[in-house]
Amino acid sequence: MSLWSRVAGGLLAVAIALPVVRADAADVSVAVAANFTDAANEIGAAFQRATGHRAVYSFGSTGQLYTQITQGAPFQVFLSADQATAKRAVDENNAVAGTQFTYAVGKLVLYSKNPSLVTGEATLRGGAFRKIALANPSAAPYGSAAMEVMRALSVLSSLQPKIVQGDNIGQTYQFIDTGNAELGFVALSQVIAVRGGSRWIVPDTLYPPIRQDAVLTRAGANAAAARQFLDFLKSAEAVALMERYGYGKGT
Protein backbone atom coordinates (compact mmCIF):
# COMPACT_ATOMS: atom_id res chain seq x y z
CA MET A 1 0.00 0.00 0.00
CA SER A 2 1.40 3.37 -0.96
CA LEU A 3 1.91 6.08 1.60
CA TRP A 4 -0.88 8.17 0.13
CA SER A 5 -3.49 5.47 0.17
CA ARG A 6 -2.52 4.69 3.75
CA VAL A 7 -2.92 8.35 4.71
CA ALA A 8 -6.23 8.52 2.86
CA GLY A 9 -7.37 5.31 4.50
CA GLY A 10 -6.40 6.66 7.90
CA LEU A 11 -8.31 9.90 7.34
CA LEU A 12 -11.33 7.98 6.18
CA ALA A 13 -11.22 5.83 9.29
CA VAL A 14 -11.05 8.92 11.47
CA ALA A 15 -13.91 10.53 9.57
CA ILE A 16 -16.06 7.47 10.05
CA ALA A 17 -15.09 7.06 13.69
CA LEU A 18 -15.66 10.69 14.74
CA PRO A 19 -19.45 10.80 14.72
CA VAL A 20 -19.63 7.57 16.69
CA VAL A 21 -17.74 9.04 19.62
CA ARG A 22 -21.01 10.20 20.99
CA ALA A 23 -24.09 9.17 19.11
CA ASP A 24 -26.39 11.63 20.87
CA ALA A 25 -24.03 14.61 20.54
CA ALA A 26 -25.26 17.44 18.40
CA ASP A 27 -23.89 20.76 17.22
CA VAL A 28 -25.71 23.86 18.39
CA SER A 29 -25.24 26.83 16.13
CA VAL A 30 -25.13 30.03 18.20
CA ALA A 31 -24.94 33.65 17.07
CA VAL A 32 -23.02 35.54 19.74
CA ALA A 33 -22.67 39.29 20.21
CA ALA A 34 -18.94 40.00 20.09
CA ASN A 35 -18.63 41.27 23.69
CA PHE A 36 -19.50 37.80 24.93
CA THR A 37 -16.78 36.03 22.92
CA ASP A 38 -14.46 34.96 25.72
CA ALA A 39 -17.19 33.98 28.13
CA ALA A 40 -18.99 32.08 25.38
CA ASN A 41 -15.91 30.05 24.56
CA GLU A 42 -15.53 28.94 28.16
CA ILE A 43 -19.23 28.26 28.51
CA GLY A 44 -19.09 26.24 25.28
CA ALA A 45 -16.38 24.02 26.71
CA ALA A 46 -18.33 23.55 29.95
CA PHE A 47 -21.50 22.87 27.96
CA GLN A 48 -19.75 20.15 26.01
CA ARG A 49 -18.38 18.56 29.17
CA ALA A 50 -21.83 18.58 30.71
CA THR A 51 -23.95 17.46 27.77
CA GLY A 52 -21.67 16.19 25.02
CA HIS A 53 -23.16 18.73 22.65
CA ARG A 54 -20.91 21.19 20.92
CA ALA A 55 -21.72 24.89 20.66
CA VAL A 56 -20.56 26.33 17.35
CA TYR A 57 -20.27 30.10 17.52
CA SER A 58 -20.57 32.90 15.02
CA PHE A 59 -19.45 36.25 16.40
CA GLY A 60 -20.48 39.70 15.19
CA SER A 61 -22.31 42.84 16.16
CA THR A 62 -25.84 42.32 17.41
CA GLY A 63 -27.25 44.17 14.40
CA GLN A 64 -25.21 42.20 11.92
CA LEU A 65 -26.17 38.85 13.45
CA TYR A 66 -29.84 39.72 13.57
CA THR A 67 -29.80 40.83 9.94
CA GLN A 68 -28.38 37.44 9.06
CA ILE A 69 -31.07 35.72 11.11
CA THR A 70 -33.82 37.59 9.24
CA GLN A 71 -32.29 36.22 6.06
CA GLY A 72 -32.44 32.63 7.19
CA ALA A 73 -29.02 32.15 8.77
CA PRO A 74 -29.01 28.73 10.40
CA PHE A 75 -28.34 30.03 13.93
CA GLN A 76 -30.37 28.14 16.52
CA VAL A 77 -29.65 30.40 19.45
CA PHE A 78 -29.15 34.14 19.40
CA LEU A 79 -27.17 35.78 22.21
CA SER A 80 -27.92 39.44 21.67
CA ALA A 81 -26.08 42.24 23.47
CA ASP A 82 -29.36 43.98 24.24
CA GLN A 83 -33.00 43.33 24.92
CA ALA A 84 -34.44 45.28 22.02
CA THR A 85 -33.01 43.11 19.26
CA ALA A 86 -33.94 39.87 21.00
CA LYS A 87 -37.47 41.20 21.48
CA ARG A 88 -37.58 42.26 17.86
CA ALA A 89 -36.61 38.73 16.84
CA VAL A 90 -39.61 37.41 18.72
CA ASP A 91 -41.94 40.14 17.43
CA GLU A 92 -40.90 39.53 13.86
CA ASN A 93 -41.42 35.81 14.25
CA ASN A 94 -37.74 35.00 13.83
CA ALA A 95 -37.51 33.59 17.33
CA VAL A 96 -39.67 31.42 19.53
CA ALA A 97 -41.97 33.34 21.88
CA GLY A 98 -41.41 32.65 25.56
CA THR A 99 -37.74 31.72 25.20
CA GLN A 100 -36.33 35.21 25.75
CA PHE A 101 -34.43 35.83 28.97
CA THR A 102 -31.56 37.98 30.22
CA TYR A 103 -28.46 35.82 30.42
CA ALA A 104 -26.09 38.57 31.52
CA VAL A 105 -25.89 42.25 32.33
CA GLY A 106 -22.92 43.86 30.64
CA LYS A 107 -20.68 46.52 32.09
CA LEU A 108 -19.06 49.28 30.13
CA VAL A 109 -15.48 50.28 30.76
CA LEU A 110 -13.29 53.07 29.45
CA TYR A 111 -9.95 51.47 28.78
CA SER A 112 -6.51 52.52 27.62
CA LYS A 113 -3.23 50.66 27.30
CA ASN A 114 -1.55 53.74 28.67
CA PRO A 115 -1.33 53.20 32.46
CA SER A 116 -1.98 56.86 33.29
CA LEU A 117 -4.45 58.02 30.67
CA VAL A 118 -7.76 56.89 32.12
CA THR A 119 -8.48 58.27 35.58
CA GLY A 120 -12.25 58.59 35.49
CA GLU A 121 -14.76 60.93 33.95
CA ALA A 122 -12.10 63.64 34.12
CA THR A 123 -10.36 61.87 31.25
CA LEU A 124 -13.41 62.37 29.06
CA ARG A 125 -13.87 65.97 30.17
CA GLY A 126 -10.20 66.77 29.62
CA GLY A 127 -10.16 65.26 26.15
CA ALA A 128 -6.37 65.00 26.12
CA PHE A 129 -6.27 62.33 23.43
CA ARG A 130 -6.64 62.18 19.71
CA LYS A 131 -8.80 59.14 19.04
CA ILE A 132 -11.43 57.46 21.17
CA ALA A 133 -12.87 54.18 19.96
CA LEU A 134 -16.35 52.82 20.44
CA ALA A 135 -18.50 50.25 18.75
CA ASN A 136 -20.84 51.36 15.98
CA PRO A 137 -23.76 52.74 18.04
CA SER A 138 -26.34 51.83 15.42
CA ALA A 139 -25.45 48.14 15.46
CA ALA A 140 -23.76 47.47 18.79
CA PRO A 141 -25.42 48.10 22.19
CA TYR A 142 -22.09 48.82 23.89
CA GLY A 143 -21.60 51.54 21.31
CA SER A 144 -24.92 53.18 22.06
CA ALA A 145 -24.22 52.86 25.80
CA ALA A 146 -20.93 54.69 25.22
CA MET A 147 -22.81 57.46 23.42
CA GLU A 148 -25.20 57.69 26.39
CA VAL A 149 -22.28 58.11 28.78
CA MET A 150 -20.75 60.92 26.76
CA ARG A 151 -24.16 62.55 26.45
CA ALA A 152 -24.73 62.25 30.20
CA LEU A 153 -21.39 63.93 30.88
CA SER A 154 -22.10 66.60 28.21
CA VAL A 155 -18.87 65.81 26.39
CA LEU A 156 -20.36 64.26 23.27
CA SER A 157 -20.12 67.31 21.04
CA SER A 158 -16.52 68.06 22.02
CA LEU A 159 -15.43 64.44 21.59
CA GLN A 160 -17.39 63.77 18.39
CA PRO A 161 -14.48 64.61 16.06
CA LYS A 162 -12.26 62.14 17.93
CA ILE A 163 -14.59 59.16 17.70
CA VAL A 164 -13.65 56.15 15.63
CA GLN A 165 -16.07 53.27 15.32
CA GLY A 166 -15.33 49.59 15.34
CA ASP A 167 -17.76 47.43 13.45
CA ASN A 168 -18.37 45.56 16.69
CA ILE A 169 -16.96 45.65 20.20
CA GLY A 170 -14.23 43.16 19.22
CA GLN A 171 -12.83 45.43 16.55
CA THR A 172 -13.18 48.36 18.92
CA TYR A 173 -10.92 46.66 21.44
CA GLN A 174 -8.49 45.81 18.67
CA PHE A 175 -8.23 49.50 17.73
CA ILE A 176 -7.20 50.24 21.32
CA ASP A 177 -4.92 47.25 21.69
CA THR A 178 -3.00 48.08 18.50
CA GLY A 179 -2.62 51.61 19.84
CA ASN A 180 -4.38 53.16 16.86
CA ALA A 181 -6.83 54.70 19.31
CA GLU A 182 -5.46 55.76 22.69
CA LEU A 183 -8.56 54.73 24.57
CA GLY A 184 -12.07 53.57 24.07
CA PHE A 185 -15.26 52.12 25.46
CA VAL A 186 -15.28 48.33 25.58
CA ALA A 187 -17.02 45.63 27.55
CA LEU A 188 -15.56 44.87 30.95
CA SER A 189 -15.47 41.20 29.94
CA GLN A 190 -12.89 41.99 27.27
CA VAL A 191 -10.35 43.56 29.58
CA ILE A 192 -11.06 41.86 32.89
CA ALA A 193 -8.23 39.40 32.36
CA VAL A 194 -5.89 42.04 30.95
CA ARG A 195 -3.26 43.38 33.32
CA GLY A 196 -1.89 46.89 33.11
CA GLY A 197 -3.24 49.84 31.22
CA SER A 198 -5.74 52.12 32.88
CA ARG A 199 -9.47 51.77 33.13
CA TRP A 200 -12.60 53.31 34.49
CA ILE A 201 -15.58 51.09 35.07
CA VAL A 202 -18.34 53.45 34.07
CA PRO A 203 -20.89 53.88 36.89
CA ASP A 204 -24.16 52.35 35.82
CA THR A 205 -25.95 55.59 36.63
CA LEU A 206 -24.53 57.05 33.41
CA TYR A 207 -26.10 54.60 30.98
CA PRO A 208 -29.13 52.32 30.87
CA PRO A 209 -28.20 48.78 31.95
CA ILE A 210 -26.94 46.60 29.13
CA ARG A 211 -29.28 43.68 29.62
CA GLN A 212 -28.19 40.99 27.21
CA ASP A 213 -30.98 38.69 26.13
CA ALA A 214 -30.92 35.26 24.60
CA VAL A 215 -33.61 33.71 22.41
CA LEU A 216 -34.20 30.46 20.65
CA THR A 217 -34.49 31.27 16.97
CA ARG A 218 -36.96 29.71 14.59
CA ALA A 219 -34.17 27.59 13.11
CA GLY A 220 -33.59 26.13 16.58
CA ALA A 221 -37.24 25.66 17.52
CA ASN A 222 -37.08 21.89 17.19
CA ALA A 223 -33.51 21.36 18.31
CA ALA A 224 -33.37 19.80 21.75
CA ALA A 225 -29.66 20.58 22.09
CA ALA A 226 -30.32 24.28 21.45
CA ARG A 227 -32.86 24.38 24.28
CA GLN A 228 -30.34 22.59 26.47
CA PHE A 229 -27.81 25.28 25.65
CA LEU A 230 -30.24 28.00 26.76
CA ASP A 231 -30.88 26.10 29.99
CA PHE A 232 -27.18 25.71 30.51
CA LEU A 233 -26.78 29.50 30.34
CA LYS A 234 -28.97 29.70 33.44
CA SER A 235 -27.00 27.04 35.31
CA ALA A 236 -24.93 27.91 38.34
CA GLU A 237 -21.79 26.88 36.48
CA ALA A 238 -22.45 29.23 33.56
CA VAL A 239 -23.48 32.09 35.83
CA ALA A 240 -20.28 31.71 37.83
CA LEU A 241 -18.26 31.81 34.60
CA MET A 242 -20.04 34.95 33.49
CA GLU A 243 -19.43 36.62 36.82
CA ARG A 244 -15.75 35.89 36.44
CA TYR A 245 -15.90 37.83 33.18
CA GLY A 246 -17.47 40.79 34.92
CA TYR A 247 -21.05 40.26 33.89
CA GLY A 248 -23.89 40.94 36.26
CA LYS A 249 -26.50 38.30 36.85
CA GLY A 250 -29.44 38.09 34.49
CA THR A 251 -32.94 36.98 35.33
Added chain:
Amino acid sequence: MLDWGELWPPIRLTLELAAATTVLLLLVGTPIAWWLARSRARWKEAVAAVVALPLVLPPTVLGFYLLLFLGPRGPGGDVAELFGLRTFAFTFTGLLFGSVLFSMPFVVQPIRNAFEAFGERPLEVAATLRASRWDAFWSVAVPLARPGFLTGAVLGFAHTVGEFGVVLMIGGNIPGRTRTLSVAIFDYVNTLRWTEAHIIAGGMVVFSFVVILAMFVLEKRFSRLRG
Protein backbone atom coordinates in the same frame (compact mmCIF):
# COMPACT_ATOMS: atom_id res chain seq x y z
CA MET B 1 -37.38 57.55 7.06
CA LEU B 2 -35.03 58.39 4.23
CA ASP B 3 -32.41 61.03 4.74
CA TRP B 4 -30.75 62.01 1.48
CA GLY B 5 -28.32 64.29 3.27
CA GLU B 6 -26.89 61.21 4.92
CA LEU B 7 -26.33 59.37 1.65
CA TRP B 8 -24.26 62.01 -0.05
CA PRO B 9 -21.12 62.19 2.18
CA PRO B 10 -20.11 58.54 1.65
CA ILE B 11 -20.65 58.94 -2.10
CA ARG B 12 -18.55 62.09 -2.26
CA LEU B 13 -15.83 60.60 -0.08
CA THR B 14 -15.66 57.48 -2.22
CA LEU B 15 -15.39 59.48 -5.42
CA GLU B 16 -12.62 61.62 -3.91
CA LEU B 17 -10.75 58.57 -2.71
CA ALA B 18 -11.06 56.81 -6.05
CA ALA B 19 -9.98 59.90 -7.99
CA ALA B 20 -6.96 60.56 -5.77
CA THR B 21 -6.00 56.88 -5.89
CA THR B 22 -6.22 56.82 -9.68
CA VAL B 23 -4.07 59.94 -10.11
CA LEU B 24 -1.45 58.62 -7.68
CA LEU B 25 -1.45 55.22 -9.32
CA LEU B 26 -0.92 56.69 -12.79
CA LEU B 27 2.05 58.63 -11.41
CA VAL B 28 3.56 55.74 -9.48
CA GLY B 29 2.39 52.91 -11.71
CA THR B 30 3.65 54.25 -15.05
CA PRO B 31 7.37 54.05 -14.22
CA ILE B 32 6.84 50.63 -12.66
CA ALA B 33 4.95 49.42 -15.72
CA TRP B 34 7.63 50.86 -18.01
CA TRP B 35 10.38 49.14 -16.08
CA LEU B 36 8.48 45.84 -16.04
CA ALA B 37 7.91 46.07 -19.78
CA ARG B 38 11.47 47.06 -20.74
CA SER B 39 13.85 45.68 -18.15
CA ARG B 40 15.82 42.52 -18.81
CA ALA B 41 16.53 42.00 -15.13
CA ARG B 42 16.05 38.41 -14.12
CA TRP B 43 14.13 39.26 -11.00
CA LYS B 44 11.66 41.53 -12.70
CA GLU B 45 8.93 38.88 -12.64
CA ALA B 46 9.38 38.72 -8.90
CA VAL B 47 8.69 42.45 -8.74
CA ALA B 48 5.72 41.93 -11.06
CA ALA B 49 4.44 39.27 -8.69
CA VAL B 50 4.72 41.62 -5.71
CA VAL B 51 2.76 44.29 -7.59
CA ALA B 52 0.11 41.71 -8.51
CA LEU B 53 -0.18 40.27 -4.98
CA PRO B 54 -3.35 42.18 -4.01
CA LEU B 55 -5.17 40.31 -6.80
CA VAL B 56 -4.84 37.16 -4.77
CA LEU B 57 -4.41 38.31 -1.17
CA PRO B 58 -7.51 38.57 0.97
CA PRO B 59 -8.13 42.26 1.72
CA THR B 60 -8.03 41.37 5.40
CA VAL B 61 -4.37 40.39 5.07
CA LEU B 62 -3.58 43.78 3.62
CA GLY B 63 -5.82 45.45 6.22
CA PHE B 64 -4.06 43.66 9.06
CA TYR B 65 -0.57 44.63 7.94
CA LEU B 66 -1.65 48.17 7.14
CA LEU B 67 -3.15 48.57 10.59
CA LEU B 68 0.19 47.65 12.14
CA PHE B 69 2.21 49.57 9.58
CA LEU B 70 0.20 52.78 9.88
CA GLY B 71 -0.23 52.55 13.63
CA PRO B 72 1.75 54.22 16.42
CA ARG B 73 4.13 51.29 16.68
CA GLY B 74 4.74 51.04 12.93
CA PRO B 75 6.77 53.20 10.57
CA GLY B 76 3.58 54.94 9.41
CA GLY B 77 3.02 56.13 12.97
CA ASP B 78 6.43 57.81 13.00
CA VAL B 79 5.57 59.73 9.84
CA ALA B 80 2.15 60.52 11.29
CA GLU B 81 3.87 62.11 14.31
CA LEU B 82 5.40 64.68 11.96
CA PHE B 83 1.89 65.79 11.07
CA GLY B 84 0.78 65.81 14.69
CA LEU B 85 -1.13 62.57 14.28
CA ARG B 86 -0.81 59.37 16.19
CA THR B 87 -1.64 57.03 13.39
CA PHE B 88 -2.61 57.13 9.74
CA ALA B 89 -5.34 54.60 10.39
CA PHE B 90 -8.75 56.32 10.50
CA THR B 91 -7.57 59.04 8.13
CA PHE B 92 -8.16 59.76 4.47
CA THR B 93 -4.39 59.53 3.95
CA GLY B 94 -4.38 56.04 5.40
CA LEU B 95 -7.22 54.95 3.16
CA LEU B 96 -5.45 56.48 0.19
CA PHE B 97 -2.27 54.57 0.99
CA GLY B 98 -4.19 51.32 1.33
CA SER B 99 -6.15 51.92 -1.88
CA VAL B 100 -3.00 52.62 -3.86
CA LEU B 101 -1.52 49.29 -2.78
CA PHE B 102 -4.78 47.45 -3.22
CA SER B 103 -5.57 48.78 -6.70
CA MET B 104 -2.01 48.84 -8.01
CA PRO B 105 -2.22 45.68 -10.16
CA PHE B 106 -5.34 46.97 -11.88
CA VAL B 107 -3.43 49.98 -13.15
CA VAL B 108 0.08 48.61 -13.66
CA GLN B 109 -0.86 45.48 -15.57
CA PRO B 110 -2.81 47.13 -18.44
CA ILE B 111 -0.14 49.82 -18.84
CA ARG B 112 2.61 47.23 -18.86
CA ASN B 113 0.74 45.19 -21.45
CA ALA B 114 0.32 48.28 -23.61
CA PHE B 115 4.02 49.12 -23.36
CA GLU B 116 4.91 45.58 -24.35
CA ALA B 117 2.39 45.41 -27.18
CA PHE B 118 4.15 47.81 -29.54
CA GLY B 119 7.54 46.18 -29.17
CA GLU B 120 11.01 47.71 -29.61
CA ARG B 121 10.56 48.93 -33.15
CA PRO B 122 8.87 52.33 -32.63
CA LEU B 123 11.44 53.29 -30.01
CA GLU B 124 14.33 52.26 -32.26
CA VAL B 125 12.88 54.36 -35.04
CA ALA B 126 12.57 57.29 -32.65
CA ALA B 127 16.21 56.79 -31.63
CA THR B 128 17.36 56.88 -35.28
CA LEU B 129 15.51 60.19 -35.55
CA ARG B 130 17.67 61.38 -32.65
CA ALA B 131 14.87 61.56 -30.18
CA SER B 132 16.15 61.36 -26.61
CA ARG B 133 14.81 58.50 -24.54
CA TRP B 134 12.76 60.95 -22.50
CA ASP B 135 11.32 62.47 -25.68
CA ALA B 136 10.65 59.04 -27.16
CA PHE B 137 8.84 58.00 -24.03
CA TRP B 138 6.48 60.98 -24.11
CA SER B 139 5.94 61.34 -27.85
CA VAL B 140 6.02 57.70 -28.91
CA ALA B 141 5.48 55.27 -26.05
CA VAL B 142 2.77 57.11 -24.11
CA PRO B 143 0.54 57.86 -27.12
CA LEU B 144 0.90 54.28 -28.37
CA ALA B 145 0.01 52.96 -24.92
CA ARG B 146 -3.02 55.21 -24.55
CA PRO B 147 -5.54 52.35 -24.45
CA GLY B 148 -3.55 50.80 -21.60
CA PHE B 149 -3.60 54.03 -19.63
CA LEU B 150 -7.29 54.39 -20.15
CA THR B 151 -8.05 50.82 -19.12
CA GLY B 152 -5.76 51.13 -16.11
CA ALA B 153 -7.33 54.38 -14.97
CA VAL B 154 -10.87 53.08 -15.33
CA LEU B 155 -10.12 49.80 -13.58
CA GLY B 156 -8.14 51.49 -10.80
CA PHE B 157 -10.95 53.96 -10.18
CA ALA B 158 -13.68 51.34 -10.24
CA HIS B 159 -11.77 48.93 -8.04
CA THR B 160 -11.16 51.61 -5.42
CA VAL B 161 -14.84 52.52 -5.42
CA GLY B 162 -15.61 48.88 -4.70
CA GLU B 163 -13.03 48.43 -1.95
CA PHE B 164 -14.45 47.12 1.30
CA GLY B 165 -12.27 44.87 3.42
CA VAL B 166 -9.29 47.17 3.73
CA VAL B 167 -11.48 50.19 4.50
CA LEU B 168 -13.44 48.28 7.10
CA MET B 169 -10.22 47.27 8.83
CA ILE B 170 -8.33 50.55 8.82
CA GLY B 171 -11.11 53.10 8.40
CA GLY B 172 -12.87 53.32 11.74
CA ASN B 173 -16.15 54.17 10.01
CA ILE B 174 -15.94 57.95 10.51
CA PRO B 175 -18.77 59.75 8.70
CA GLY B 176 -17.42 62.05 6.01
CA ARG B 177 -13.84 60.93 6.46
CA THR B 178 -13.49 57.16 6.23
CA ARG B 179 -17.06 55.96 5.85
CA THR B 180 -17.05 54.97 2.19
CA LEU B 181 -19.90 53.67 0.07
CA SER B 182 -19.22 50.01 0.69
CA VAL B 183 -18.97 50.49 4.45
CA ALA B 184 -22.16 52.57 4.42
CA ILE B 185 -23.96 49.73 2.64
CA PHE B 186 -22.62 47.27 5.21
CA ASP B 187 -23.93 49.46 8.04
CA TYR B 188 -27.33 49.98 6.46
CA VAL B 189 -27.72 46.27 5.89
CA ASN B 190 -26.69 45.45 9.46
CA THR B 191 -29.16 47.91 10.90
CA LEU B 192 -31.94 46.76 8.59
CA ARG B 193 -32.16 50.14 6.87
CA TRP B 194 -32.64 48.53 3.52
CA THR B 195 -34.14 51.50 1.68
CA GLU B 196 -30.81 53.28 1.98
CA ALA B 197 -28.91 50.08 1.24
CA HIS B 198 -30.99 49.57 -1.90
CA ILE B 199 -30.36 53.07 -3.16
CA ILE B 200 -26.57 52.86 -2.81
CA ALA B 201 -26.29 49.23 -3.84
CA GLY B 202 -28.51 49.78 -6.87
CA GLY B 203 -26.44 52.81 -7.77
CA MET B 204 -23.29 50.70 -7.57
CA VAL B 205 -24.75 48.12 -9.95
CA VAL B 206 -25.55 50.83 -12.49
CA PHE B 207 -22.15 52.47 -11.99
CA SER B 208 -20.26 49.21 -12.44
CA PHE B 209 -22.26 48.32 -15.53
CA VAL B 210 -21.54 51.70 -17.10
CA VAL B 211 -17.83 51.37 -16.29
CA ILE B 212 -17.51 47.95 -17.86
CA LEU B 213 -19.62 48.89 -20.87
CA ALA B 214 -17.51 52.01 -21.43
CA MET B 215 -14.37 49.87 -21.27
CA PHE B 216 -15.65 47.47 -23.89
CA VAL B 217 -16.79 50.26 -26.21
CA LEU B 218 -13.50 52.13 -25.87
CA GLU B 219 -11.45 49.01 -26.42
CA LYS B 220 -13.36 48.30 -29.59
CA ARG B 221 -12.82 51.81 -30.86
CA PHE B 222 -9.10 51.68 -30.14
CA SER B 223 -8.64 48.38 -31.89
CA ARG B 224 -10.53 49.73 -34.92
CA LEU B 225 -8.27 52.80 -34.96
CA ARG B 226 -5.23 50.60 -34.94
CA GLY B 227 -6.54 48.08 -37.41
